[in-house]
Amino acid sequence: MLRLWRELGRDTRWVMGSYTLWGVGEGLWMYLQPLYVKSLGADPAQTGFVIGMWGLARLLFILPAGILADRWGARRLMIPGWYAGLLGVLIIALAPDWRWAAPGFLIYGVSSAAIPSTNVYLTQAVRHDPTRAPNLPIQASLTFLWAAYSLGLVVSPSIGGALGDAIGLRSVFLISVFWFALSLLAIMRTRSYPDPARPQHGYNYRALLRDRPVIVAFALLTLGFVAVLIGQPLSSQFLEEVRGFSRTSIGVFGSLTALGTAISSLLLGRLSSWRGFFASLLLVMASFGLLLISGAWPVVAVAAMLLGAYYTTRPMAVSAISAYVSEHQRGVAYALVDTLAGLAAVLGTNLAGVLYTSDAGWPFVAGIACGVGTLVLGLVLLRRPDLRNASDPAAYSPVESK
Numbered sequence: 095m096l097r098l099w100r101e102l103g104r105d106t107r108w109v110m111g112s113y114t115l116w117g118v119g120e121g122l123w124m125y126l127q128p129l130y131v132k133s134l135g136a137d138p139a140q141t142g143f144v145i146g147m148w149g150l151a152r153l154l155f156i157l158p159a160g161i162l163a164d165r166w167g168a169r170r171l172m173i174p175g176w177y178a179g180l181l182g183v184l185i186i187a188l189a190p191d192w193r194w195a196a197p198g199f200l201i202y203g204v205s206s207a208a209i210p211s212t213n214v215y216l217t218q219a220v221r222h223d224p225t226r227a228p229n230l231p232i233q234a235s236l237t238f239l240w241a242a243y244s245l246g247l248v249v250s251p252s253i254g255g256a257l258g259d260a261i262g263l264r265s266v267f268l269i270s271v272f273w274f275a276l277s278l279l280a281i282m283r284t285r286s287y288p289d290p291a292r293p294q295h296g297y298n299y300r301a302l303l304r305d306r307p308v309i310v311a312f313a314l315l316t317l318g319f320v321a322v323l324i325g326q327p328l329s330s331q332f333l334e335e336v337r338g339f340s341r342t343s344i345g346v347f348g349s350l351t352a353l354g355t356a357i358s359s360l361l362l363g364r365l366s367s368w369r370g371f372f373a374s375l376l377l378v379m380a381s382f383g384l385l386l387i388s389g390a391w392p393v394v395a396v397a398a399m400l401l402g403a404y405y406t407t408r409p410m411a412v413s414a415i416s417a418y419v420s421e422h423q424r425g426v427a428y429a430l431v432d433t434l435a436g437l438a439a440v441l442g443t444n445l446a447g448v449l450y451t452s453d454a455g456w457p458f459v460a461g462i463a464c465g466v467g468t469l470v471l472g473l474v475l476l477r478r479p480d481l482r483n484a485s486d487p488a489a490y491s492p493v494e495s496k
Contacts, residue, residue, distance in 0.1 A: 098234065098360075103226025105284045106219050106235055109212060110242040112176070112280035117246020119183070119273030122254035123266050124247070125348065130263040136192035144196045151203025153436050159207035160214075160429025164422055168215035169286050175208025176278045183274050187267035210428035212239070213412050215284070217424060222287040232416065233370060236409035237363030244355035244405065251348055308418045308427075310475055315411040316434045318375050318468045322404045323442025325382045325461030328450050329401065336454045337389035347398040354402025362406055367414035368476060372469055374410060377403035379465045382458035408435060 099107065123130065131141045163171045182202025189195040216235045219226055257266050303309070333339045333347065358377060362370040381400035384393050411431050419427045449456035 098230075098238070101227035101230045102235060102238065103219055103223040105223050106216055106226060106238075108280055108283045109216065110238060112277045113239055113243040114246045115273050115277035115280060116179070117243040118250045119246075119270040119277065121247040121250030121352075122257070122270045122273070123263075124254075125251055125345070126254055126258055126263055126266060129258070130186075130267065131192050131195055133263055134189060134192040134195055136195075140192055144192055144199055147196050147200040148203040148206075149436065149439075151200050152206040153433065155204050155207040156210060156432045156436075157426070157429045160210040160425040160427070163211040163214045163425030163429075165425075167287065168211045168218055168425070169284060171211040172208050172215055172284075173281065175205045175211065176274075176281050178202070178207075179205030180271070180274045180278055183267060184271050187264060187271055206432075209432055210425055213409075213428045214425050215287075217416065218287045223285075231364070231366075231413075233365070233367050233410060233413035234363040236413050237359040237370070237406060240405050240409050241356040241359035241363075244352045244359070244402065247352035248349050248356070251352075252345055255345060305418070308415075311415055311418055312430065312434060314468060314472050314475065315371070315414065315431065316438050317464065317471070318371065318407060318411070319435045319438035320442045320445075321375060321461050321464035321468055322378045322407060323439050323461075324446050324449070324464060325385075325458040326378070326401065326404050327439075327443045328446050328454075328457055329385065331450070332385065332454050332458075333394065337394065339389075339394070343391075347394065350395055350398040351402045354399035355405040356402070357399070358403040358406045359409070362403075362410065367410055367417065368472065371407055371410035371414055372472060374403040374406040375465045375468060378407075379462045382461050386455050386458050408432075411435070 102110065127145055128141050131144045136144060159171055159175075178201055182198050182200070182205065185198030185201060186195050189198055213236060216239065217232055219235070220228075220230075220232055254266050254270075257269065330344050330348070333344055339347075358374065362373050365373060377400045381397045381403075384397035384400070387393070408431070412428050415427050415431055416424055445460065446457040449460055
């Protein structure tokens with residue numbers, strides 16, 4: 095572990111530290127946001143509207159941010175995202191009623207635009223950070239990023255719940271502001287890299303979206319996202335209503351899921367991108383199967399840890415798609431991964447709700463079936479020479495424009 099930490103390089107280590115601090119701050123109130131908005135006078139419909147501002151901003155701003163990251167440089171887009179996160183949480187914490195919380199969640203959602211920029215920055219570090227091990231594959235950095243964030247989530251949700259009971263929900267948000275400020279200070283310690291040169295024939299995004307291997311890769315990744323997002327969203331409700339666990343126990347399982355993300359990210363980060371993505375799917379499907387089979391505490395605890403591999407699918411998807419695109423197109427490619435993951439979340443969660451109404455176990459069954467379908471299609475399609483990119487993902491040399 096210490097060897098990997100040293101191999102990541104100076105700038106990547108500061109990004110990891112910043113993400114861990116962000117995870118602590120966000121984890122304090124992640125599971126309390128509906129209760130806080132309700133305490134500000136919102137009814138259930140208004141609560142959904144307020145929290146939905148977060149997801150709306152994510153869908154609106156991630157893709158434009160990816161395009162700008164290709165043109166302006168990753169760090170120039172990355173830093174404003176941290177300021178937006180800090181400002182958004184501060185507005186939420188000081189909101190006198192739910193109407194003021196809505197713009198706070200919207201501004202906080204704008205911080206999601208920093209995700210593709212951060213991925214681009216970590217990719218650029220392969221070339222520009224002399225303290226980084228030259229042979230370390232990029233997927234190791236991308237998965238370690240989610241591991242660092244998850245480490246911040248292992249303990250903070252339980253602490254946030256205890257603080258909410260002791261000193262009030264508003265105080266939890268105010269305390270989280272301190273951690274977001276530390277996260278901002280950490281990300282400011284990163285160094286700027288040379289601005290990307292404008293490609294001779296332009297960025298050619300249309301050709302990128304017409305490229306058959308790229309389309310197939312995006313389709314496989316999106317189908318995989320849908321598979322995990324059918325069973326994952328209502329797992330807590332399943333544990334409460336079907337298995338009879340208390341909310342305190344479910345909170346513990348949430349911490350185990352975060353720990354599982356950290357472990358799976360570190361272990362799978364050494365695999366090739368597609369193998370890591372499919373391995374993550376297998377772990378999530380195993381989690382769904384265990385939840386269906388038994389409600390025994392040890393079994394559910396193992397299932398909760400395996401469920402953490404859901405978060406590992408995202409960096410593996412980013413790493414996989416990077417091998418299909420030119421260097422000057424990676425910002426928009428990474429943003430498309432996050433956008434498609436967001437659309438998969440909309441589709442998966444709505445489908446999960448419909449299935450859960452009929453039978454509480456059906457979302458898990460559907461998730462397993464969809465995951466198996468993704469694996470079979472992947473094995474068939476990625477073996478075809480015309481759909482398989484031949485570049486080495488670990489090297490990350492620019493792919494020739496098509």
